[in-house]
Amino acid sequence: MSRETISQSISTVHPINLSVGKNAEVWDTTGKRYIDFVGGIGVLNLGHCHPRIVEAIREQATKLTHYAFNAAPHAPYIELMGRLSAFIPVGYPVSGMLTNSGAEAAENALKIVRGATGRTAVIAFDGAFHGRTLATLNLNGKVAPYKQKVGVLPGPVYHLPFPSRDNGVTCDEALKAMERLFSVEIDVEDVACFIIEPVQGEGGFLTLDIAFAQALRRFCDDKNILLIADEIQSGFGRTGQRFAFSRLGIEPDLILLGKSIAGGVPLGAVVGRKALLDTLPKGGLGGTYSGNPIACAAALATLDVMTDEHLQAWGAQQEAAIVSRHESWRARQLSPYLGRLTGVGAMRGIELANADGTPAPQQLAQLLNLARDAGLLLMPSGKSRHIVRLLAPLTIEPAVLEEGLDILEACLAKLD
Template sequence: MSSESISQSINIVHPVTLSHGRNAEVWATDGKRYIDFVGGIGVLNLGHCHPRIVEAIREQATRLTHYAFNAAPHTPYLDFMERLAGFIPVSYPVSGMLTNSGAEAAENALKIVRGATGRSAVIAFDGAFHGRTLATLNLNGKVAPYKQKVGVLPGPVYHLPFPSKDNGVSCAEALKALDRLFSVEIDIADVACFIVEPVQGEAGFLALDIEFAQALRRLCDEKNIVLIADEIQSGFGRTGERFAFSRLGIEPDLILLGKSIGGGVPLGAVVGRKALLDTLPKGGLGGTYSGNPIACAAALATLDEMSDANLHVWGAQQEQAIVRRYEAWLAGNVSPYLGRLTGVGAMRGIELANADGTPAPAQLTQLLTLARDAGLLLMPSGKSRHIIRLLAPLTTEPAVLEEGLDIFEACLKKLV
């Protein structure tokens, strides 16, 4: 599979060309069926071509395909923002704006905090991923391949260790690094915001330490620093709750949304405290396609499906299936390369590691090929590209999920 008309700087994980999909299954142009544990990299929590979303798209396409909201408002944007504000589990009134993507939400959040605080410094975390635009590149806690060959990036941005039970970095270690940062690198009075993923995605589904999250919230309150939660991948039910920050016992000031917000249609948002969102002058926020009517219609249909009851059931079922199979693999010594199970809820990663605990990226590459040949699509992650992140739709039929895990097990046994 190749095309001279497509940039060779785009990396393709799976060299197959897809033609159509249904829930957790996709078919290639050669007719081969695959079970999809990639889910559009977290976009398809409700699966491929969910009937309710497809019908909403069709109906909206007969009424209004596009209008720039900042030129003239339209009802899908107004209706969705009202619904979304009520869907965010915080105690304060929510305001926000729609964007085309998660990265665009992050970019706008940076503008918002600069306008609100009069400061420009941002603190992010090792292993973070917030996008591929120029400003978000500097937020990412990883150089290769994102920051290579692009020169000086917008800043200033500083990084801290990400504390998690999944990577062995303790709350105490992260707080010590924070103290050092403010002693050596930057005056705390110059910091506009912290930006953090409640569960890191690109790093391999690492869950943020709860004690650290609460300490960070207290610090931000004391120093008038904005706390941004990036829920682009962890939101909309991925962990079994509406958003992953709820398990931390904190409320962020701004929340970045994307991926599964639109049920497969490009959409993102930055939402949070109204005082922050209203800081910039008229015209400071907006965009031509941001909050496109068809995307908003799809997002409204998505929220219709995401009741707390549904999210808890879907998340619990998928989590239980993954944990049960993982524990059986571990007990049965199915592979010497089977490492830790990371993450929370249905947002789980499976690490491949050597006997001494060091990453085993060669075996992960082998696993990707074995699984694909057997009809299962998987997504790599982790600092050393050694963790499989499981992103099957939350709506995956139990039999299909088990079939996919059966393939995973069979391929684990073949690793050398």
């Protein structure tokens, strides 16, 4: 199958062509089966072709396939926003808008905070990833490959160290960096918002330090700065609860949603304090396809399945299996390159490092190839692409999860 008509600037991790998927398994066009620990990069928390979601798509497709909400409202959009508002675990009235993607949610959040605060500066974090559109590129805490050759980016945006037990940056170090930022680089009165991932995705599944998160919330309240939580990858049960910010003991002002919101159908959202979402004038928010009826139907079915009981059980099962295996591998010294386990819940990364602690990206590349040949799809992450991120569907059958971990174990043992 020729790929000559596809831009060569699009990078792919695995040189295969997929054709069929069912829960945590996929098959390529040659009929080869793979266990999927990529999950569409966090999109498929409920697996490939979940029957409830497929049925919702089919039913909606017989009623209304599209209408632009800015032209005339439709029932799926209205129902979904009501359900989403109830699903967000915060104590304030929630309002929001639907988008086509997580990056589009981030873009609209920037418009909202500018309108609400009259300020323009944004503080993001090292290792962050918030999208590939022009404004979100500026938020990303990594140059290659996202910012290369694209010229001057919209701003002003500043970056701080991301404090986490997974990268060795402490709460005090991050707070001192923040103190320096406002002493040397920018007046705090010019800052509209901080944007942060409760668990960094592209950054390597690094969990945000709880003490820092709470200090940041207090700082934002004191300085009238808004706090945006990017839950695009960590949300909808990935960490074993609805959203990862709950473990931090804080409530963000705005929350970015996407990926697993609709079982694989393109959809995103920005939700938060109603007063903020109502700041811009009529027509300031919207989009032709934003909140497409079929995507809304898929998201409604997703929420039907994502009960707290299910999320906790799925997350606990997957976390226990991964943590147990990793502890066993370390105890047995399975591989000299096997490093730490990052992340929380079912959002886990496995670091590959050399004996001196430096990243081992070449071994990770080798691992991806070995695993694919053996029937397991994996995805890299981290600044040096040295952390394997595990994103198997939360609904993966226990036997399939164990089979995938068996393959991962065998491949780790072969690294050289």
